[in-house]
Amino acid sequence: MISDVLHIMSETGSSHISGALRERGKLVWAAAISHPMVRQIGDGTLPYQVFRRYFEQNILYLGDYARAIGLIAGKAPDWEAADVLSRFLRQIVGTEIPANLAFLSRLGGSPCAGTTDCMSPATYAYTRHLLYACAQGSCAEGLAAVLPCQWSYGELARPLMNSPPADPVYSDWVAMFGNDEYGVLVEETTGLLDRLADPADAATVRRLSQVFDRSTSYEVQFWDMAYGAPATRGTPTQKEAGQLCVQPGFSMT
Numbered sequence: 001m002i003s004d005v006l007h008i009m010s011e012t013g014s015s016h017i018s019g020a021l022r023e024r025g026k027l028v029w030a031a032a033i034s035h036p037m038v039r040q041i042g043d044g045t046l047p048y049q050v051f052r053r054y055f056e057q058n059i060l061y062l063g064d065y066a067r068a069i070g071l072i073a074g075k076a077p078d079w080e081a082a083d084v085l086s087r088f089l090r091q092i093v094g095t096e097i098p099a100n101l102a103f104l105s106r107l108g109g110s111p112c113a114g115t116t117d118c119m120s121p122a123t124y125a126y127t128r129h130l131l132y133a134c135a136q137g138s139c140a141e142g143l144a145a146v147l148p149c150q151w152s153y154g155e156l157a158r159p160l161m162n163s164p165p166a167d168p169v170y171s172d173w174v175a176m177f178g179n180d181e182y183g184v185l186v187e188e189t190t191g192l193l194d195r196l197a198d199p200a201d202a203a204t205v206r207r208l209s210q211v212f213d214r215s216t217s218y219e220v221q222f223w224d225m226a227y228g229a230p231a232t233r234g235t236p237t238q239k240e241a242g243q244l245c246v247q248p249g250f251s252m253t
Helices: 004-011 015-026 024-033 036-041 048-073 080-108 120-134 138-162 166-180 182-195 202-227
Strands: none
Touching: 004 024, 015 024, 015 138, 015 182, 015 202, 024 138, 036 080, 036 138, 036 166, 048 080, 048 120, 048 138, 048 202, 080 120, 080 182, 080 202, 120 138, 120 166, 120 202, 138 166, 138 182, 138 202, 166 182
16 A cells, blocks of 8 residues: 555655655644744744743753754764754754753743753653654654754744744744745755655655654644643633644644
């Protein structure tokens, strides 16, 4: 039986497995990039305390995200792949982690002195998934694990660049992901997955789909965690009325 990924590639005439993986999980992907918290960042109405919670957890997340990329880089099959992955890693440790620390300071917060003991359950689960997939899987599987984060941030930020929020805290955050240089790096990392993954290998495609889907679902969980309580437990103070953001049919474990 032909897999959904191969079916999508056949229907679209595309040789890009990355795009087929994204299309396969488009409902959950859409939930991530159009999350209520993202919309409130875009219009500058998100309460500072909510954004502060996001940075408190994201700093912890990014430390393990960088470790996961490092694990993938160690499996790079050639120097071209190593070059892309090293620049991807540099984006995280040289730009995003320092920026997140600065944002947290601007919002009156400070980073947790611990590591996993300070993580929310969502942050812990997401980072354990990344580290396992990148340590145990191939270079392609590792890329499938880390790409939903990098790729979705570029997608959600790019439209917001057309009319950035007036508050510099929010506009500076949007600019970090919506710029051309970031977009080029995303094209290189997704292109690397397309080069390394063999669409004719059914077992590989199945594994890539599982890893990519799980990371995408964790992206939504992370936004839900930062934004506040799930919709079924009520709407937190100053939170936009929300909805169930992870679509039925996708595992969150």
